[in-house]
Amino acid sequence: MIDRQPISLDALLVGSLAPIDDRGTLSGIDKHPLDGAVELCAAGFSGDHQGDLKRHGGVDKAVHHYPRDHYRAWTDEIGSIPLLKQPGAFGENLSTLGLTEGDVAVGDRFRLGGALLEVSQGRQPCWKLNRRFDLPDMARRLQQSGRTGWYYRVIEAGLVSAGDRLHLVERRHPEWTIARLWHFLYVDTLNRHALEEIANLAILPSSWRDYATKRLQTRTVEDWSLRLDGETTPVNG
Incomplete structure (x- = not known):
């Protein structure tokens, strides 16, 4: 039996597509809270959108969870801006x-x-x-901090409302917390033993296991600059 108190959902948020830069790049990152029940299916919440379906959304990133617990640390770091x-x-x-x-942990239900x-x-x-955030290094700050949040896949569709509680019902890989996974992806990046475990952690999406496999083969770490700093030509993202 899992002994953990349920966690109350203080906000459920969705976003429509809108330009995020002067190139007209589309994004659904600007999300707003909803009251009442919202349908959640394998693709995510009804009414929620992503501009770049290659890198955002999909069954392995259907729902993004970010702890409100981190907002105080961000306020201390970058100031009391309206977004926070x-x-x-x-x-x-x-x-x-x-x-x-x-x-x-990965695989928690x-x-x-x-x-x-x-x-x-975890979130990349x-x-x-x-x-x-109008900060040129905000993505790097997030990655370096480990305060990234995480994603869910949807095993059973259903209605969800703000105020519902998250009940942990199953743990299959408690040793692989999001924090530990982050540590070996972004801090101790060439730890062979950890990379071997990650490469064989079947519950992870194949793209994440591929990072570990390639690092084991090449003994180098992939370049993060395009993801963190952006492109120089217009894209829909």
Whole structure:
């Protein structure tokens, strides 16, 4: 039996597509809270949108959860800007207090309202955060901090409302918390033993396992600059 108190969902947020820069790059990162029940299916919440479906959204990134617990640290670091006055600053769908990357592991399953969610991976921040916060290194700050949030895949579709509680119902890889995974992806990046474990962690999306496999083969770390700093030519993102 899993002994953990349910965590209340203080906000459920979705976003429409809108330009995020002067090139007209489309993004759904600007999310706003909804009241009442919202349908959650394998592709995510009804009414939620992503501009770049190659890098955002999809079954392994259907729902983004960002801890409200981190907002104070960000306010201390970058100032009390309007974005940090309410949930949604980081493009999250779910906002809670009391659950962070050190508490949540890959493969954890949570019952939320009528849906069943499974933690799939941590967030890899991208350059759109730089535009959103008007800070040229915000994505790098997020990655370096480990305060990244995480994604879920949807195991069972259902209705979800703000105020519903996240009930942890199953843990399959408690040793692989989002915080530990982050550590070996971005800090101790060429730890052979950890990379071998990650490469064989079947519950992770193949793209994440491929990072570990390639590092083992090449003994080098992939270049993050395009993801973190952005492109020089217009794209829909």
